[in-house]
Amino acid sequence: MPIQIELNKNAQNGVKPVKIFTRDIDQNALSQLKNMAQLPIIHSHIAAMPDVHMGIGATVGSVIPTLSAIIPAAVGVDIGCGMNAVRLSIKAHQLPDNLREIRLAIERAVPVGFASHKMISVREASAKKLEKGLDVLLDKHQQLLKMMKNPRQTWLQQLGTLGSGNHFIELCIDENKDVWIMLHSGSRGIGNAIGRHFIQKARKDMQGHLHNLPDTNLAYFEEGNANFNDYLEAVEWAQQYAFLNRQEMMGLVTRAIAPLLPAFQVTREAINCHHNYVNREHHFGQDVYVTRKGAISAREGELGIIPGSMGARSYIVRGKGNDEAFCSCAHGAGRTMSRTAAKKQFKRRDLEVQTRGIECRKDTGVIDEIPAAYKDIDVVMENQKDLVEVVHTLRQVVCVKG
DSSP states (O other): OOOOOOSSTTTTTTTTEEEESOOOHHHHOOOOOOHHHTTTBSSSSSSEEEEEOOOSSSSSEEEEEEEEEEEEEHHSSTOOOOEEEEEEEEEEESSSOOOOOHHHHHHHHHTTTOOOSSSSOOOHHHHHHHHHHHHHHHHOOOOOOOOHSSSHHHHHHHTTTSSTTTTEEEEEEEEEOOOOOOOOOOOOOHHHHHHHHHHHHHHTTTTTTTGGGGGGGGEEEEETTTHHHHHHHHHHHHHHHHHHHHHHHHHHHHHHHGGGOOOOOOOEEEEEEEOOOOOOEEEEEEEEHHHHEEEEEOTTTTEEEEEEOOOOEEEEEOOOOOGGGEEEEEOOBSSSHHHHHHHHHHHHHHHHTTTHHHHHHHHHGGGGGGGGOOOHHHHHHHTTTTTTEOHHHHHHEEEOOO
16 A cells, blocks of 8 residues: 655644655655755645655655745756657567667667767757757856856757666567657756756855755755846756757657667657656645656646666556645656665676666666666555556666666
């Protein structure tokens, strides 16, 4: 049965409750949630999703409603990071027996890790609009020019690129033997620079009050502050860029694999959702800024994507609009150990065993992404039956990592 526990239920002095949709939570994450609940800007309560785990300042897997204020570190530095999934018109039996060429074709088409496209092109009207928006941001925030090399060139070269860490591109099969393409990425280097820039500005703005914060990473902007408006403008730009980045990648992937498969079409069942972002919403009687830090929107009837690790199932879900969770749900399995700990504990042979049957890299460069470093996605899903219903269950057969 789904689980919900509550911290600070009878708290006083302005400390807000925290509603947690799991019992699988470590002490560090609990401490972070308690810290956030002390902030005077929190509205009603904080919600923690079943994949909750420690982050930097703000807990990953948390939904944070704030009154007339935003915490840049809660949004994080991978602004707009999220998922894109499309269903193809072909069946599993139409895939080749050996999927290696499909993986290699995707890796040739989409730069991964620190790589980027060598050619620069702005084809879509949305990209041209973003180009103009970035010029405004860079003119206003000269520090961004110092934080990354050639930002006006880099953002274009990274449009349609994967990045590293937990970002991925997968070919999956659902319960009906339909084939899906699913990918996970964000706003790349420019989003990271924007995030770091405004986190620093928030700390500077609250310099005289940092000693009153339970964690200096929870410094925030309040409405009426010029930096508040600037941050809203910048974070919206980065969220749009992340959305377009995933769309561009999806196009590159479909074109790359087309020669290796029977003729197919991309169906209308396409989903593109953020899980690191801020949005203006109405909850419990007030308009608030909702920051989803490793969580996705799950309004009633809304489709979303919840990926497992690279050796586990993933899910297409439909939201139930649970008010207590601010109409949200988990964004994935959630880590149980740090990347450093995973590299120390596991070897290449462990990775080979845990990803058996999946066409993917099995070298030491991706050991930190080994399935055992993550929570059990099926337990996560069981704990959020009150938040979403499963529409499709996917198992990956190809996984590309940065």
